[in-house]
Amino acid sequence: ECPMLPFGGSEQFNWSPDSRYIVYTSRKKTGRDYAISTDSDIYRYDTATGQTENLCKPADYKEPEIDPSRSMEHQTINHLDRDCNVGYDTNPAYSPDGKYVAWLSMARNGYESDRTRLCVLDLKTGAKTYVTEAFQSGVDGFCWAADSRSFYFTGVWQARSMVHSTNLKGEVRPLTTGDFDYGAGLALCGKNLIVTRHSISAPDDIYSLSFKKKKNAEVRQLTRENQYFQERLKMGEVKERWVATTDGKKELCWVVYPPHFDPSKKYPVLLFCEGGPQSPVSQFWSYRWNLQIMAANDYIVIAPNRRGLPGFGMEWLEEISGDYSGQCMQDYLSAIDDICKEPYADKDRLGCVGASFGGYSVYYLAGHHDKRFKCFISHDGIFNTQQQYYETEEMWFPNWDLGAGPWRKGISADPDNAEKVNDGQKVNPFTTSPHLYVDRWDTPILCIHGEKDYRILSSQGQSAFSAAVMRGIPAELLLYPDENHWVLKPQNGILWQRTFFRWLDRWLKK
Template sequence: MEHMSEERRFTAETLISLPRFAGLALSNDGKRLVASVVRPGKKRRRLVTSLYELAPEASPRRITRSAPGEGAAAFAPDGSLLFVSRRPDPEADEEERETGERPALWLLPPGGEARPLAAPPGGVEGFAAARESGDLLIAARVRPGGAGWREDAEWEKARKEAGVEAQLFEGYPIRLWDHYLGPRERRLYFAPLPEGEDERIEEPRELLSGTPLELSAYDITPDGSTAVVTRWSTHEDLAARVMELVAVDVSTGEVRTLADDAWYSSPRCSPDGRRVVAIREERSTPERPGDRSLWLFDLSTGEGRNLLEEFDLWPGSPAWSPDSNIVFFTASCDGRVPVFRVPATGGSAERLTGEGAFSDLCPAPDGRTVYALRSTVGEPPHPVALDTAAPEEAPRRMGSFPELERIELPARIRRVEARASDGTRVPSWLLLPEDAAPENPAPLAVLIHGGPLNSWDGWHWRWNPHVFADAGWAVLLPDPALSTGYGMHHIRRGWGRWGEVVYDDLMRAVEAAAELPEVDGGRSAALGGSFGGYMANWIAGHTERFRALVAHASLWNLEGFHGTTDLGTWWEREFGNPYQDPSRYRENSPHLRADRIKTPMLVIHGELDYRVPVSEALSLWTSLRRHGVEAKFLHFPDENHWVTKPNNSLLWYQTVLGFIDHHVRGRRWRRPELL
């Protein structure tokens, strides 16, 4: 692609320089829309989030600025902006500064300066603000059994002076994604919004006293009287535990269980304070995957019902209309994520958007506008305003970001399909570089998504297909069995049958793409992360169809994985109890065919990955070297399940593209300079 001008290139450098939207917040009067925007820091060692105020088609106005960054924005009733930041407290004394800055809750009043509002020693992990009263729920980590934030600070000081970093665990799990769940526990606190200019929250009242709330979600009614919280159930069988939904009377502390029969998430209280909606996921078993739906509960009676009885997709991002009559939500649907609405009284869900993947829904007080983030496979996320009274009209852009508007992506995008062995359609997105033609077919890179309950339905920052297309690759993004957006049948087909059904779907999708005249199917590579990395490992032991394979954060030995991943009991829903019957783990484990691998492989893993521990990569690497397979191992000591730091991301793309270019296209291998 030497003829393409540098201005039109879309390299990894281009990708990491783009602004990334990470959330929206709308003021109560609907007059102010704020977005969290993520950019690389000055030295590109990490990503930094800032807050911008948006207006239609106008230049965004940056309203926060600090090296640590700011995020998780929400508005108070008086128009003040609440956010979380690690920025230093300008009034902190020397001793306080020595403890290091942790995330604190800040308040930025209209026309004033930002000030810290709550700074628990263990840091603020999140918050919710009551729409009318301004009362706050604050999630913070504190010492197990501690009496409050002051005692927690004294305990931390004693540990530091003694040089103690040890942790004692008594529950399960003990770690998540990239951190241990200690030495503090996550708790939820209630506090009125301080009225004085210099007042701070020093000792808020704990709700659900003494209950750790790992993985919890929460919201508060507009008048601040009731908190709705999800929390782990106390079932003796760890694998049978669910995330129950409870309502807490803020004044008395009384707890009422609304539901304890499934996994509940994303609770959202209605503007009139009478009801709450939440995502409900049924308990899965090895024989049957659980369905997801949207449930509504009456906060006075506790009665609940399914809002989406006949809906065969999985809802997300619920949000109420201002009059509490409509619930908006999104759902992955055939390679898109449209916006839907359903009456709170019940009825059929109505689709409001066509192309695009939407998230972060913010219904406006005018009753017809919904602000959201919108992306496609071929367009980065950007804020838009959707007119629900005229959904056929294209959403209006909110804010003008030149970096996003200048980019010209190098690929032609089309939808392609294959047929599974049982006749089910297996859809994919296919990206073709601009010079791909029958007389100049492009080599094929197959990107396998993670999850596995996931889909290629929008823009992707970590596995961006346009960077591959810019380098001259045709890129296939297949949605095999287990992919979301195609109904429960598509999930049931592959449930517990990763190495059988999902593998067959992928290979059929590959062959269908390889038959296209613009694609050189004889020169191909398969790449994936997490579950996609698992599939790359499975492919390695079952076919020599590809000239190169890339396995990032991949599962290798399912028999051992159950005991080392952060949520091992979660996998029993699909593969069963390994202590009683490990057969499904063995049937689907790639490591048992290590001796059959011939294809060159690039193994990539982050040391801080606790979802798929680095031991999986080490075991895979040992197997490859023991059997004489040509391979490389890219190790990131400072990354977790994903590679997020900008400079590391550049090295990732350089290494991956260099590896597949060498083995598939016969180009000279060039070791990245910083490796």
């Protein structure tokens, strides 16, 4: 399988400069092994001999036995005495001189949100070097520099995706700054780097970066595809806000204000809950979850980089695994409580919205918000974590994040008897599933789901809707028979926006 489903493209294979070899990404597993593993490798095919070589694994590698019904975190596969590239390895690229192959590499099997490193293989010696270890976040995209001794790469740090450089010695240097995101796609054109860039307030355009020694990049905008519209639209101000958390740390939040914001007035406020669960709340631009559209409808939006998001170190990133209902939920509440200290925030008109893990967050907070919110919207969210384990097509995901199959010894479905999850120290997500707290629900809720969603089946949204109706809580259900985990068709997107704001306005603008 190359490119790998569901997101792979031409970046997953690459020709050698002399056109003899092809390096490619593949996860050569089938059946249950395919469903529980993230172990993809980089292969080199020799067009002259017809031979294929695995560049990731030693020739004598034999995979250890894996228990398919629990997390691989503490299993032998992730504690070998040598580097066998047992996690995701993708997007190989030959150096211009053909002496090296570089690729994106995750260290651990079964963990799709592990930190992505840049691995470099010396084809002559067989030595592998990880050249982004000094960057304590993931590498999103990279390209070789012309000298075959250095790279450009993008990665998120403190809620911004910037361009960096590194060399074969692993000396990392940031090259850009600003309140925007550079995209994962990078292309070298002569002495310039061609990139895309967007922000919360602007969709993608193409930029050229040129470099001088020991200085930041010189940036030149090449396209202005949306200039006509941007000149005729007033965007809301976007501010960075650091919020104290309940465990004495700080979380970075983006606050987006209405375009004609008047601090003497009071505005309803939306808490935006991110999905992933380990996707960044950076300077992202979305055609559905667009924070500027929310602000343009006269809502203040606060979007926290809660526990579990990249760009704040590995401890912050990994605190969410096996602890869906823990500190990350407190981080959400800290964010909304903090913005409500402002005189212009109407604490009696608060909404909570999110998709995927953000949808799970909505369902969970519906039973734990202490009457803060006046309405909820969940899109493609997990309502029942036990049900989710049996339904999803990516079995590595619930194994790592939920710890094990619900039938495993020591796992209780009783929220008043929350067992510890396998070998860890965190509360078992099965015992704190949102569906166990429906008796506490008291707030109107809109559930949205795609019936072609195999990551989180539409039965989750339908179950949450039924639960609300049976409890006598105002609820609506929007089902898309032709959408998956995302709403991709333009007409469906329009319906989504109309339904979204009709629901918010009904409960927050009375």
